[in-house]
Each structure stands twice: as C-alpha cells, then as structure tokens.
Amino acid sequence: MGKMQRQISKIVGLTILMFGIACIGYAQTLKEVMQERSLSEKDMLAAAKTYTPTGMKDEYIVFSSGGQSGQLIVYGVPSMRILKYVAVFTPEPWQGYGYGESESMEVLEQGKINGRSITWGDTHHPALSETNGDYDGRWVFINDKANPRVALIDLKTFETKQIVVNPVFKSEHGSSVVTPNTEYVMEAAQYPAPFSNNYVPLEQYNELYRGGVTYWKFNKESILSLTRKGMKSLKKQGVDTGKLKGFEDQNFKGKDEFLNAVAAKIGKDAVNEHQADLMKYAEKEGRLDPEQSFTVEMPPYMQDITDAGKGPSFGWSFTNSINSERYVGGFGKGNTAFKDRLANEAGMSAKDTDYMHIVNWLEAEKLFKAGKFTKINGHAVITMKDMVAANAMFLLPEPKSPHGNDVTPDGKYIVVAGKLDTHASVFSFEKIMNLVKNKDFAGTDPYGLPILDMQKAMHTQVQLGLGPLHTQFDSVKGVAYTSLYVDSMVARWNYLEGKLLEKIPINYNIGHLVSAEGDTVDPDGKYLVALNKLAIDRFQQVGPLHPQNHQLIDITSGRKMQLLYDMALPLGEPHYAQMIKADKLNPITRYNKQSFSNYVRPGQEKIERNGNKVTIHSTAIRSHYSPEIIEVKKGDEITWHVTNVERAQDQVHGFGIDNYNVHGSLEPGETATFHFVADKEGVFPYYCTEFCSALHLEMTGYLLVKP
C-alpha cells in the first residue's frame, strides 16, 4: 500500500465510521451502499470524479472514430456517456441518413467508388478543424481506411456534409489530420497499389505500386449566404436592401460568386464599401475542394500515421511507414502451402528500421500551383522526382515497425514509437532541418529519396515498455503519455528530459489514447482516455463479439494517474479520438427555415401533379401530418417535401412510409425531401416515428397507390 493509498484509506475509514454512527433510520448511508456493492474508498473518489447528476453537463466532448461501424462516436467526459453516433459512411435510419432524404442521399452518392455504392467504412482518425493550431469547434473530418475516403461533418448540425473519394489510392490509413489552420486535410495511403485502376501483377510491386499522401484543400468559405443580420447591417448603412429580396434563401459557391451576385443587385461600389460587413455576417459552410487538392507520390512502403508540423515546423508534415521491406504475399499465390514462406507479418518486420516521410507541403503546394504535376484519374499527383528536386521530401529511419508519430505541442519534436521496439524516439525538428540545410544525407533509397541519419536527428530515446504505439501530450511542458499495447499500460514520461515518470495498467491492449485538447498547441491535461482493443472480462458477456473498453484516467499533474471509469463501446471498434472543450462547440438546436427552399407554413400544404410527377408539400406538427391522405398511381414519380414547422428544442418528427424503405428524421425547422417511384400498388400507412406527443400514435396518414 503506497502513501497515497494509506491516506485515502485513513480518510475514508473515518468517513465510514461516521456513517456507521449516523445511520439509524429511514435513509441509506454511503457506507451501507459501499458495503453492499463492495466499493472501495478509491472507487468512491473515482465515482465522485465521473458521476454526472441530471442536468449537469460534461466538461469535454470526445469525437471518436466508430471503426467498422463507419460512423463517428460522440461522448462526454468525465461522464463517459455516448451522446451521439453520427452517420458518416454507413446509412443510418434514425438520422434519416441514406433512407430517401435527398441531402443525405447526395452525400452518400459522393462516396461511390468507380460506380459502386460503398455502404460502410472503417473510420479511423477524426480530426477537429483548427485555427492557429487550436481546435475551433467548427468541423470534424474522418477517414475510411477500407475505401479511401474522407468525410466532413459540420459541427453546427453534427451531420455529414461531404465525402471525397481518393482518386489514386486503393487503401489509406494515416488520415484525417489537419494542418494548423485547416489549410489541408491529409490522407496517407496504407497498402500500396497502382495509382491507376488497372490490374498490375505483384511482380511489378516495386516499380508500379505506390503510396503517397493526399493533401485535400479545405475551403472554409465554400458556400456563402446572406443572413438577416447582414441585411440589417447593410440597411442601417443606407443600402437599398429591398433589391436583395430572396437572397437569404440562396447559397453561393465561394466568396466571388457571392459578392458578384450581391454586386449585380446593389452595385459594385456598394459591395466594395460594405465587403467586410457582408463577409462578416455571411453564413459560411466549408467544403473540401478536390480541384485544389493534390497527392505527393511516395514509395510502396506502407505509409501510416501522419502528423502536421506546427510553430517552427509549420509547413511540414510527417508520415511514418511500415514494410519498407516491400515484402509482399507470404503465401497463397498459386495455392502455396502455409508453411512454405514467411507470412506477411514476419516478412514485413524483417528490418530494424522503417522510414518517416518528411514532406514540405508548402513547397508541394507551390509545385502544384506551378502546374508541376501529373494528372492521374483526373487528379494532380506530384512525383517523387519533382519533390526531391524541390528539396521537399526526405526519409528518416525510425525504429522497428513504427506506428505512433506525434508532433509535440510546440512543434519542436516528433515522437515516434516503434511497436516492435521498447523505446519512444524523440526526433528534433531543428536537427532535421540542419541535416536538410546542410544536405547531410546518409544515402538515398531506391526511389532517390534522400535519407537522413537517424542518430543525428534524434533528441532522445526512452525505454517505455512493450509495444509502444501512440503519444499524447499534457499541459505540463515535456510531459507525454504513450500507449503500450503489449504491456497493457500507459506510460507517463518526459520527452524533453528523456525520463520515464510512471506507468498505469489498463484493461486491455491499448491502441490509441487521447488527452484533453491533446493534439493542439495548448493541451489541457486533466483527462486521458485509453482506447483499448480488448475488453475480455470487463463487462457482462454479450456473445462472442465483445464491446470495446475506453478507460478514463485522471492525469491531473502533481498526482499519480488514477483509473476512473470503464466505458463500454457498443458498436464498432474506435481507433482514434480527439477531445475538445465542450464550450468550444456551438451547435444549432433548430434549423433556420430559410435554409430550405421548399419550406411551407401550415395552411400552404399542397399536392401538385404534372403528368406522372407528383410533388407533395407537406407539414409535420404535433400531432399530425398535413396532408394525411395521398393518392397516386402506380409508377408515379414522387417528390415529397416534409417540413417540420416546430420551433421547440428537441421536437423532432420522424417520417416513415411503411414497406417503401423510406425514412427521414425531421429536426425542428427542417424541410426534408424524399424522391421515390410509387412502384407498388396498395395501401401504405405513413407515420411519425418519433414519440412526439401524447397523440403521437395518431400522427399518421395513408399513401394510397392505385393500380
């Protein structure tokens, strides 16, 4: 029993004594409950640190990948309650995502690969948008490892707004990662493949298979619209805003289109005069811009985790790799028996070091803008040769089969953990730059990339334990936390002084870990979550497929780390997460009806027919749809706009049409549009699928399809 434990024991021992004396009567005592549930003193401290009574809000919000569920998980810290699964790559009916609501259908359509609908994803690394290296709470990006894609989720609505498909990769992993002002969202390949979509035999792996990193340009002002506030401000300044009538309902693509459209109404001079105001009050939506995005070609090493430089290392990115051995296909081809060759896992781990790819993305951007790229599948690829010629890409050996690759908050160091090495290696960006500046290279790889000397770039190495993977940072300068997969522990250590401080066991086999604001220039410390890969015996058994276990750890400085809470993850295997201060988020609670061109008020409902095209403008309000009877003919093409005219928070209506595989979720103020063909004759009830009032069951209607 350590000193701390003894003290806790003493304190709580007294407490229990007090409870013992005081507990005569009606009420239960803490002591009784603790005894009944076999809770220790330490447990009660952990309970006090995590228990969140009704109405109390969480201090931090975690955005966690949903793994093979294809979704994004949102949960609160310290309560560890899951607040939302956000539908991203996988259709999800509760949110009306992919079940007929046109906005979501369009987003999912963007995710098609070579014409094939891909209805799942393997989400790995969420990345919160940043301004000056700090989370700004506006967007979150997440990647799909299985089908190389990146999605954009708008944190005003917590809805997925865009999916981009990587035009040259067949697989990816080190994504999503943002640069310090969300200039770019980075996506690193994983399993090398030809950039083309053609068959290329594995014999040509070295020559024609490639890896790379795609830099997706993010434009925070992709879609603009005039707001009432903007209108008012213009009017106040004497602009004849009458001319801008209807402008609030329109979205414009980009700043230029927006300002030109306004100028066409009120004149160029007026726009020039009021441009600052116009832009200040404009409603802005960000989008990834494939036209302004490019890929840096890399050797067929398996690129892996990527991080962006910041501060002194701004403009650079760091991508490690496994299998620089370029080992392929242990067994199987031509039915080769199991025992004849090495399996991939062994062949890929033969060498003692692999490579970090060090890329100057500012330089790559210049090459792109100068037109120094090849178009492959319509997408700009900057060759290794051009990158080398521009002094913009280097390789740095990293100890054995590296995984974690994390830039320190001050941007001065990169911490690499080799999963088959027991050390964390801390590389100095300054030392790297000196080697680069002096062209002090240890050689080149088979693709002509200059290789830096590992030892010359190293700040320090610290032995942490077995299977070190990822690193997160503390508010205390120099203090870091590294996950130890094989040891099932988290190491607290100092990367400046090269000193191991403390280890805490977790349950079990930790992959990533996340600290509060841990990827920013200014981490908060306080909380750390261990994203464990195995739960085994931690929870009541629910069949052979177990939940995951995220464990909350108190990392307040000056105290030993304390395990606070075991959280079960019931759907998907999260890979990585980011934790943001809750008060940085500012989501809407209702939609501005002006966002929807098909918004109708009660009393304005109508059914329009034009040949076999039927357009329904309907409303939903507690507790009826209007209209409640729709008669169409078999074969009619239906466009059904449903407006939830509620304004009250959380007053959602669902919209399900029986047996037609149509379902939508209508949040307050939202107009959703459903397109489908009435291809089956019969009687089809539709109803509200959200229990919205005492007369919710009566909120129903009939779609009648005549033969």
Next chain:
Amino acid sequence: MGKMQRQISKIVGLTILMFGIACIGYAQTLKEVMQERSLSEKDMLAAAKTYTPTGMKDEYIVFSSGGQSGQLIVYGVPSMRILKYVAVFTPEPWQGYGYGESESMEVLEQGKINGRSITWGDTHHPALSETNGDYDGRWVFINDKANPRVALIDLKTFETKQIVVNPVFKSEHGSSVVTPNTEYVMEAAQYPAPFSNNYVPLEQYNELYRGGVTYWKFNKESILSLTRKGMKSLKKQGVDTGKLKGFEDQNFKGKDEFLNAVAAKIGKDAVNEHQADLMKYAEKEGRLDPEQSFTVEMPPYMQDITDAGKGPSFGWSFTNSINSERYVGGFGKGNTAFKDRLANEAGMSAKDTDYMHIVNWLEAEKLFKAGKFTKINGHAVITMKDMVAANAMFLLPEPKSPHGNDVTPDGKYIVVAGKLDTHASVFSFEKIMNLVKNKDFAGTDPYGLPILDMQKAMHTQVQLGLGPLHTQFDSVKGVAYTSLYVDSMVARWNYLEGKLLEKIPINYNIGHLVSAEGDTVDPDGKYLVALNKLAIDRFQQVGPLHPQNHQLIDITSGRKMQLLYDMALPLGEPHYAQMIKADKLNPITRYNKQSFSNYVRPGQEKIERNGNKVTIHSTAIRSHYSPEIIEVKKGDEITWHVTNVERAQDQVHGFGIDNYNVHGSLEPGETATFHFVADKEGVFPYYCTEFCSALHLEMTGYLLVKP
C-alpha cells in the same frame, strides 16, 4: 426539506466535516471533489449506487428497442453502460451483418416485403422468451412497426437468426409479446389496411380495412444437432456411435427429422431406448414457424399494445386499441385545405372510450388446428365471425385513447392507462370471465363482437396524473409504476387497494418504463428505468437531433424513489425495454468449430477453381490471413470461406475487402462465407479490421482481379 433529506444531509454533513479535517496532504478528498464538481450528498448516494469500477459486472441487463435505428440495444444496470447494439433490421458492418456474410444475408433476405429489400426497421417492443412466465434468457424477439416484421435474436450469440414478415398487415405495433411458455409471439396490427396487397379506397375503410393480432408459433426445437456430450452418453450406454460419425456437423429440422436420421443409423429400438438422452444433449435452436402461425381478424380499430394472460388468465391475450372512431384522413385528399376538417389526432380522439380486444388464443389455436381459417396471402386468418361463434373474442371499453395494457404478475388484473384520461383502470380477469360466462354483454360492435360492460369488469380506477401510459410491477404485491407522459413523472401506486403512493419527476416526457423482471410472474423491484422521449437540456448539445434519456430510479421498497442516473441513448429512439437478471444469460464466448461445414485448420487452406467459380478456403489468425494473395479473373464468382481459428476470448478478426463493399466480423471459431462477383478489374487490398495484435496492420493480403 423532507425527513429523509434532512437525515441524508446530517449524515453527509458530518462526513464532509471529517473529510475537511483529514484532508491535509497528497491525496484528494471526497469533499474536495464534491465541491469542485458541485455534487450534493444525494448525488454521492446515487453515484455509489451506480458507479461500477473496472471488472465489476452489472446486476441486470436491459434489452431495449433501438427505435428507428432498427436495432436492439443491450445495456447494464445499474451502470447504464451500453454493452451492444445488436443488428436486427438494419445492415451493420461492425457485426458483419448484411455486408456479404452469407448467414446474415439470408436473414435479411427473409425480411424482404413483396420483393423489396427493407433495410431499416422501427423496433418497438423486445420480448424475452419465457418459461412458466419467467424470463429464461434464451431468446429475445423484437418487432418492426414500420414494416410489419418480427425478428428472433439468439442470446447464445446475441445475433439475429430469423425475420418473419407479417403476410397480411401493412403496419403493426403491439409486438413482440410472448405467451408464458413462449408458445406464441404476438404481433398486433396498428394502422388498418386491407389484408390483401391491393389498392382499396379509403371509402371502404369500414368494410375492407382490417386490424388483427398474429400469433406466431415458436418452436424451441426447430433445429437440432447431436453434441459430443450426447455421443459420449450414447457410447457409454453401449450404442455403436461409430455409425453416427459426421452427425455432429449436421443440423436437422425438428425433432422427428433428427430422431429418424439417428434411427436410420443405429436402429429405431436404440433411438426409442435413448430418446430422452438424445434430446437432453441435443443442441437446439428455436425458430418461429410460419406454417403453424395464424392471425385473428379484428375490426379496423387501431390495435395497439398487447399483453398475454398468465396464471388464471393463461390462454388469453389482451390488445387495446385507439381510433375505435374509425376516423380517417382529416385533410389532404383532393388537396383539401388544412382548416377544412379535423386532423387525425382530433378525429381519432372523439369518443370517451376505445376497446380492449380480449382473445382466447387457446381457442383460436383449436380453430386453426381444426382448419377453421381462410388463407390470405398464403397465411391462415381466423375471421371475427368464427372467433365470436367460438366464444373466443370480446371487446371491453377502456377510457380514452388507451395505450398501456399490462397484465399483473399474478395474472388476475389488467391495468389500462388512457393517455387522455388521468386514471389508470384496473380490470379484474375474474369479473371479465363472469361476464363472458354469463353472456352478460352490453351490446355488440358493428362487426358483431360482444361488448362487455366497462364498469362491471372494473376492479378499481386510480387518478394518477396527466397522460398515463404504461405500467410495470414491483416485487411488493399490488405495487405498480405508471409513466405519466404529460406530467413527466412516474407514479408509484397500489392497484389492489386503488391508492396512489408517490410520484417522482423525470426529464422529460416518459413513454415506457421498465422494472427489473417487470413483465414476469415474479418481478424483482429494486430498479426502474424511465424511457423518456425528450432529453432537451439534460446533455451537452450535439446538434438539433438530441440523444434520448433513460433515467434509472431506485425503487427499493420502504424508501422513497430516488433518481440515480441519466443515461444518454446515442442512436435511435427506444420505445420499450425488458430487464433481466444478468446471471440468467449464458452466451457463448467462442463458436464450436463443428457448427461450420467450411471450417479449415491452418495448413488446410486452398483455392479451388471450377470454370469461373472460385472457392477460397482461408484462415485468419494473429496476424495473418492465409492465403495472402488471391488472383482471379474479372467476372469470376467468388465464394470465400474465412475461418478465424483463434480460441481466445474476444480475439475477433475483421475481414474487409477494399472497394468491394464486403465486410465481415469473425468471432473466435467462426467460419464466415462471402459470395460476390469480381466485377471490377484492379488491385484490392484486404485486411483485418479489428486491431488484433501488435502486428495487426501487417494482417493484409491482395485480391488481384485480372481483366
């Protein structure tokens, strides 16, 4: 401040004082944490009752509907941690459900309606299987309100094994509910429609639209297979079990097929002699049997919640209804304007009473077995006329727009809550039977159904509050809990004595509620969960679509009810739930490899070609697939068996093929089979999607598709 509050305050006041004195040093004290997080004394008691430290298991497991997610939610009590979302009606990639794994594809295929794939559901009421009126922990059933279907989940694996489509309903609601020995699973219609699939105008609503209740026959011994234990036992008794070689790998449909197959090998006499043993040790899987299922036709009232009689009321079922007004379509038809007529909600609530349908299902079963039914869409429908002639169906008026309809644990009473009435009405089964026996009818409805006198059947009525909905039962005889939707409260009351005992506020707008083992003949009391419809301000905002809020309440007898915990539900709006003692569940942690005919051991992997058909027998083990290279031609039909040869608990491998929309989850010992056509040329990595070891990223291979 009540007496209890004062006492708690006194006790914890002393505690805090003690903490204040004791807290000088390194460790944090409970008092400090309480102050920092503004936790009250009452909060700490609640924390102690719910906080579940690492490794501690939950006492109860809740099976909750997943609402419009189409899934089933499993969570623990008192920790309120969600342990699993079980994929039921909606494809879900993490579980490999609907992404190529053939077993799941077949289950989802069963859920097609008139040839249309329905890829979501609106799950409402889970029903745990029962033996002698008590949960037996073997299966759980759940319905789909939107697309009238019932699913069966096997609690050995927590996987969905069967979906049946209602052949005559277009909508349902009061389902799933089981009879006391799971003889039948009941499914009540909701929105009336023609039993045929044809268009029938609403003008013929009264004549041709119908409701009803389907009684799905459940056979606990639908699929049998010989076990090793059974083999051993036979051998011990001198049977020549050598003749039964290979039998362990086979599944037989039904007891007869099983015993006959064994008899064909070891002789009829031997089977007769050892039948008891054979059946005792046989592995059994239950299935719903559509051939032995039937529907009881009912008037076009909107049938609603259904419950099964038990004890003295065994053999009867009770189904209430709304809209006995038969009001249809307030507005909309022919573009009628909003203001012209009543909306459905008003028209459907005009009368002061609606009807409970009282059905003698044992009698209905006799009619079915005697062939007294009409076949509609290939399904047996027993007409109202035949039910009336057999004295097997009656109507009982219930106060205004009833919703809850709950049989007491002793089977003697039925508690009905009318959502537009402030009372709970307690009907006496004995009184009902007296009226039935004496043919003491108050009249008949337009369909010839005898109507009983409400007052004569009534035991008592208790005024509970606004918007009473559902009732659950306590371990204390006579004590019940009823949800009050409009009041946002739970009422504790005594249905025998007709007395309101206590009310507790919840947050907000409670629908169903569930007590521990609350639907059995022997409820446990202790815990109650309020399934609230609105969360509003309880959690950190996550966009306009809020999580749901399930609140855990301590209902230990002898104490006031205490709100313990607010649980966020992140996906779907649960409608109902059942809570079972955790130790009644006995799920497997790994598969018996003998369940899979395509199981292969390491070293036995092979690729077989037969024209354009390619069959791959592969294995997955930490950290490689074998084979790792598969070359096929464009257009080849692939059958890919993947066996996870791991035996360790929780050692799952995923199997994802990039860009082919194929994903499976391979639990220890499982062989999964994927069928697809290699319709795209190119290079497609496949890899393990579950982080399974330190060399997990290296667990990969290439599917090469030649042109």
